[in-house]
Amino acid sequence: MRKLFLIGSLMLLTAIAGDVQAQIEVKTNSGAAPEFASSVSCAKCHLDIYNYWKDSLHAGALSDYIFQAAFMIALKDKGDGVRRVCLDCHAPVTLVNDDVMLEQPISTEAITCDFCHRIANVDLGRGENTVTLTAGKEKYGPLKPQGSADSHPSVQSNLFEDSKFCATCHQWNNEQGVAIFDTYREWSVGRYAEKGVHCQDCHMPLVEGALVTGKPRKPGERINSHNLSGGHSIVQVASAATVKIVSVDRVAGGLHVVVEVSNVGSGHMIPTGIPSRALVLEVQLLDARGNVVETERYTFRKIVLDSQHNEITVDADIILNGALISKDNRIPPGATVSIPFDFAASQQQNYLVRALLRYTYKPLVLKEEEINIEMGSDAKRP
Ligand code: HEC
Ligand code: HEC
Ligand code: HEC
Ligand code: HEC
Ligand code: HEC
Incomplete structure (x- = not known):
């Protein structure tokens, strides 16, 4: 030292x-x-x-x-x-x-x-x-x-x-100058900072x-409370966003659907923190019998590229090698975004449209695995 x-x-x-x-x-x-x-x-x-x-x-x-x-x-x-x-x-x-x-x-x-x-x-x-x-x-x-x-x-x-106290660790650029942990800044330009929350x-x-x-x-x-629940808390996450289908219109050849997602409870972008977290909006078209005919997805996330401009998704890689943010469509605090979807559908049939918002995070973890490889076998009759 x-x-x-x-x-x-x-x-x-x-x-x-x-x-x-x-x-x-x-x-x-x-x-x-x-x-x-x-x-x-x-x-x-x-x-x-x-x-x-x-x-x-x-x-x-x-x-x-x-x-x-x-x-x-x-x-x-x-x-x-x-x-x-x-x-x-x-x-x-x-x-x-x-x-x-x-x-x-x-x-x-x-x-x-x-x-x-x-x-x-x-x-x-x-x-x-x-x-x-x-x-x-x-x-x-x-x-x-x-x-x-x-x-x-x-x-x-x-x-x-x-919030500055928390920024010590929740606001950080890596060696390439990329804001990997950006929660404090996201908060500071949002409506909660304005209100002193x-x-x-x-x-x-x-x-x-x-x-x-x-x-x-x-x-x-x-x-x-010193428990500080965040993305690992179902209650905390569920309170953060709402999803609403604002219109379902018949158009030539199908249906045009608009879905609104609002960040109602989170003090920063949703999701925030480590960039591998994402919010996935899933919209399903169901026929009159309730069968899913088609599913479309839209993902809210921050996409980080390495210096060769390849997308990186592994946490350690993102933190250390992230060189560029190519896209960031996460939802700011208090904001509502409208996402359009188009489905091929017949003009005569009845349908139901269903929207579901999911918080996803698929980190790599060490998994206990049984390795059991057959190394040869033999059989013989008397
Ligand atoms: C991540 C930093 C952090 C850690 C770790 C932490 N504290 Fe705190 N602690 C705080 C903050 C921030 C407050 C004030 C919260 C507020 O006023 O809104 C606080 C408040 C307190 C208070 C004042 C009473 C209260 O509830 O506000 C005591 C006592 C305290 N902490 C003790 C502890 C003890 C004991 C531990 C370990 C078991 C601990 N803290 C761990 C940040 C921390
Ligand atoms: C022997 C008992 C005792 C131990 C051990 C102890 N504390 Fe305290 N602590 C107190 C008491 C009593 C108070 C209330 C002090 C007062 O009268 O204002 C207090 C208050 C605090 C506060 C509030 C300070 C403020 O002004 O907001 C913090 C933070 C705190 N303790 C942290 C710790 C941490 C961290 C440890 C362990 C490293 C620790 N304490 C160990 C008895 C203890
Ligand atoms: C000394 C560094 C440090 C400070 C100061 C700190 N944090 Fe953290 N915080 C971390 C780290 C590191 C993690 C991730 C731990 C893990 O999961 O491995 C974390 C995790 C969290 C989580 C949980 C996220 C989740 O995924 O559920 C929340 C919420 C959080 N911190 C809020 C705060 C708040 C609010 C403050 C200020 C009062 C604060 N932190 C201060 C380093 C810090
Ligand atoms: C208005 C309330 C509110 C405020 C203010 C707020 N948060 Fe959060 N935070 C949430 C909610 C709700 C979630 C869970 C949904 C989500 O992930 O955004 C969350 C999630 C998190 C997570 C987990 C990451 C994730 O996306 O799963 C971290 C870390 C965190 N907050 C840190 C902070 C820090 C640091 C601050 C201050 C700079 C802060 N929060 C301010 C409500 C708040
Ligand atoms: C500037 C502070 C900081 C540094 C440096 C840092 N982290 Fe973190 N890390 C955090 C904070 C804050 C969180 C919590 C934010 C969140 O939950 O998304 C976190 C969360 C994580 C998580 C997600 C944990 C979980 O349970 O969801 C992983 C994995 C992680 N860090 C790995 C690393 C590795 C590996 C390194 C070194 C290459 C590293 N971090 C360096 C602050 C830091």
Whole structure:
């Protein structure tokens, strides 16, 4: 690890492994590097929050089997140098302890409490975000400190209720300058940013629970959910979009159908995040007996090409080798889009048109497979 001393006691930690440069930089507000405490130690006093967090994709950002498969592909393609790139966000403690081989237990806690709650400042650069962490004992958070005895010092910070906090990892350009994770920007130009509705308002709603275990400040105390459900939550996804057939007209030789899809509940493009996610609109023509005569599909997604202008669909490939976005027809927050479909149909018959919207994501995962190959056989009669 290379350490660069800036003005006064500000320390800049830039982690460089091989020739791959980290794209999240970490500074600390004192001469020392922070010593991260395990989430288990926080659970002693913040059990309810811990329980929400431990099942989140933040806690599972390393163990998540979809990440595991992508990480293995990245390692195979680019070697160990790529660890630095992926672990910046999936195991951010390694930005400080440089444990890219993940040998220390704290590194494997992925996006752990003590990383987020040491964040004192975030600067969004162009493709490179800089995070300032405290090296002290104080925890940053959204609340006004009440000076409870028997706790660590706390600092109230508005950043914790601001989308910029999340942009640390949810806004990122790869080495080719392609915006792979673009969620913060999508939000910032949309109607929710205008209304002051931040990521936390939708993804960390107030839920039942005590701030400090066994010591509720008032009956029915509430905490911010640390579960952060997104594309892996059926409830969250189902609330995001609506589909409506606005017209079915008989035209020469068939039917002309217009279907509207609206992004009613998502704070950013739908889908957002990793570009391999797609929304598929399926429109079916059924005959009078209810049999499907024809199916047409329209896909909403961001298409990423490599430097040879071939479309890439494998997550690791997109993140590392994406060189160009050739098309992006995803639906912005609050927007409605109309998609026309034409079906060949007879003028006399009765039909039914059905529209279905699906959220799809087909990542590569490691599958247990039984290999059972016959290696020769023999048979003989007495
Ligand atoms: C010994 C009990 C105890 C432990 C262990 C503990 N906390 Fe706390 N924490 C508290 C108490 C009590 C408060 C409320 C402080 C106050 O009175 O304002 C608090 C408040 C907080 C807040 C709110 C700060 C704010 O201003 O919004 C955060 C964030 C926090 N703790 C994070 C953590 C993290 C992260 C850990 C583990 C590294 C941790 N705590 C470990 C007792 C504890
Ligand atoms: C991805 C970053 C992140 C991680 C990881 C995280 N927190 Fe938080 N935490 C936040 C944010 C952001 C808020 C404020 C949410 C708001 O006010 O809308 C918060 C709020 C809090 C609060 C104040 C009470 C509340 O509910 O608002 C405490 C205490 C706290 N977190 C403790 C923890 C503990 C303990 C863990 C680990 C088990 C943890 N956090 C993990 C980002 C994080
Ligand atoms: C330190 C980096 C980091 C920070 C800070 C961070 N995230 Fe994340 N977040 C991630 C990573 C990495 C994943 C993907 C984990 C996985 O599935 O492997 C993720 C996953 C998510 C998901 C789940 C997506 C899904 O597919 O279901 C949501 C929602 C989310 N984050 C919202 C937020 C919000 C809101 C904030 C701010 C309060 C935030 N994140 C802060 C890195 C971060
Ligand atoms: C108005 C509520 C709202 C706001 C604000 C919001 N989101 Fe979401 N988010 C959703 C819904 C609903 C979904 C599920 C549908 C989807 O995938 O878009 C979602 C999905 C996600 C996902 C999963 C990716 C996917 O498409 O499956 C991530 C990651 C995420 N949000 C991060 C963020 C971040 C970071 C911010 C702030 C910059 C933010 N969200 C702001 C409602 C919101
Ligand atoms: C700038 C931060 C950042 C970097 C660098 C990064 N990721 Fe992620 N990754 C995220 C965030 C944020 C999400 C969640 C967004 C979403 O769910 O679409 C995510 C999601 C993923 C997912 C989808 C997980 C799931 O469960 O759906 C995979 C796979 C993944 N990343 C692999 C990688 C690999 C491999 C690397 C290194 C080549 C990498 N990431 C580098 C931030 C990052």
